[in-house]
Amino acid sequence: MKQLHSAEPGFADAFDALVREVRDGGSPIDAPVRAILADVRARGDAALCDYTDRFDRHPQPLAPEALRISADEIDDATGSIEPSLLDALSVAARRIERFHRAQMPADLRFDDEDGLTLGMRWTALDAVGLYVPGGKAAYPSSVLMNAIPARVAGVGRIAMCVPCPGGQLAPLVLAAARLAGVSEIYRIGGAQAVAALAYGTETITPVDRIVGPGNAFVAEAKRQVFGHVGIDSIAGPSEVVIVADALNDPDHVAIDLLAQAEHDELAQSILITDDAAFAARVAESVERLLQTLPRETIARASWSRYGAVLVVERWTQAWELVNRLAPEHLQLMLADDAEAFAAIRHAGAIFRGRFCPEAIGDYVGGPNHVLPTSRTARFASGLSVFDFIKRTTWIEAGAEAIGRVGPAAVTLAEAEGLQAHAASVAMRLAATGRKA
């Protein structure tokens, strides 16, 4: 065994080695991403600059000093944004913060009938990394949705990475990051950004968990660093189920279906209704409204390939269909949704009422818009403060308490063949004059 003394020279290094020591074997990993991760671990900032020069084609080679986007650059970018847009971002940020504050759980502590004190406490992660995709997929709303829960949870440090293709900054993304309380922003992306967040470089201190969407390289890199740091789940294509009665305006239902479809050719929009004539009117509206959309091609591809209209005989059937689909987003557009709300067990987020389209939740509702896709709402939840805190359970027991519960522990440890376990309890029982 190692013996370390903090007063001795070399203690810090020896302790570092202890902390870093890996106690398991390797596992098969995907080659190109593995190579990038290894290179960033080995060469740090220099590797980050090389990959950025190669993939993001900035006008000038990137120097390590310029990896971090400066406060002046953020000021300039933010200053270029229309005030009405900044106001809208602020409305969203305020509402997201309010909801996530309400979501924070309380600690637990109680004395039980055997004389033990038991507890569970929640503590924040020290540091979180936020990946933000570059180019067109850089949504400021997603920056708010990922960063604000971390800040509300009490995370001390939020480091963000966003690639800047061609060297171009995304002003709205930077403004959202500032508003959300992001501590540091780096102009890097891809697997190299994930490596920097997970393992650190000269410039970037490592984090404990990495969240945020990204391309296939980013997803694979997150998968590979998982275990060393935490990651969020890999999101699939988005989907909505709308349960609507015939009293709705067909155009409203149609545009809500299309709001989902315009995300992505792989998105899925499903209407469930009890009225075939109403379903037909919605389908007509969809065809008409499709032609008005700038993203018509994408929305049409999604609707043609994955769109669906389900007509049920009785509403109770609808609730069961929703439970089978376990949709990411569920809109309930019914005269009275109490029965539906009680019967539906599996959905990422529910939007209730004829005036509450899912797009409200994407921006200003307050609850998170990062939600479980592809039927995973059967077992998974949306992003929340729970992603940025963790539980520590604790037990406090004195001689009296151990006298009550110790003998059962000794019996079970012996039955499992773990004699040191049994002895560790039996020695306490002996010290208090009790028999195991």
Add this chain to the structure above:
Amino acid sequence: MKQLHSAEPGFADAFDALVREVRDGGSPIDAPVRAILADVRARGDAALCDYTDRFDRHPQPLAPEALRISADEIDDATGSIEPSLLDALSVAARRIERFHRAQMPADLRFDDEDGLTLGMRWTALDAVGLYVPGGKAAYPSSVLMNAIPARVAGVGRIAMCVPCPGGQLAPLVLAAARLAGVSEIYRIGGAQAVAALAYGTETITPVDRIVGPGNAFVAEAKRQVFGHVGIDSIAGPSEVVIVADALNDPDHVAIDLLAQAEHDELAQSILITDDAAFAARVAESVERLLQTLPRETIARASWSRYGAVLVVERWTQAWELVNRLAPEHLQLMLADDAEAFAAIRHAGAIFRGRFCPEAIGDYVGGPNHVLPTSRTARFASGLSVFDFIKRTTWIEAGAEAIGRVGPAAVTLAEAEGLQAHAASVAMRLAATGRKA
């Protein structure tokens, strides 16, 4: 798009196809496990029986009707167990249930200043699969720790798989399963059991999440089915950090270090103290007590290779070392642990007091003994009711509320280039006579 009507023939099948439809590509997966998963998906029970015959060497070929362990077999097995052992199991089960009931969170619902009603509700998973290793690693305490939180969470169906090498049942495991409320038990193991739980066969209905430890095949199979179902994290080797002052009995500290070391050659036991002479006495006790242990070889290997004793100058250093280590188990054996408890942010579970060894938590403490290993307590938590419930957030908004928050949503949707999103909100504003 598809149009389905529940009154039409073929609705059930068409809906099934919709539910099952995969909307993404493949990913590289490890070959032999992939082959087993595919075979179980294709051939169902027949494949399960073939693999069980090949790997578990039962005295008779296994028939599909015998996959499930019958109530009579469980009766017989349970009947063979000493009453004192059953009593000890009951004490453990009662205390685990009590703690996990206290852990259940409350739902959230509030009206906000903009007139929206926001909420978050917790619902249980429908069905959970519990994997239990066969042979020597079949610990009844782990069955309690995995199954009871699921039952407390409200999971309707708990299906357990346990391989039975040579056809031998493990009576204590079956008794623990019955006590914990497991619904069904199957005598299968390995990747084939994971496949059966994830995808289902003629005999086994699929589940939504799979928990429990297993060998490398089981871990890889869980990794491969992840996404289709939820999984728990893959546990690494176990560890304990003991922070102890010189007022402790060195034998007590030593046996607690050894209780960890006896699990596994890869286990790690670390003592942190402020007194070098006390550290030396503990090290002597370890050497002496090692010779008394049936599992001496394992414990000695762990202690020699990974054991450590850290002596600090000031206690405040100790708290920071613990935070760096983020240990699975932490024992605080101090005259007053209030300062330590407040300063330590990262630990899976904490055991407080000179009479509260970690082995209490393994069996009868109440909190879960499935805990984050290998420094993952920086971002991860132990098993709990939270593994068996999920959150659905919801928003309810009428015309008035949408009038207040809708315009900001329209502004942001337009800035992100998502016109159908903007239109879905704008149409509601128009319907209420407001401008976006």
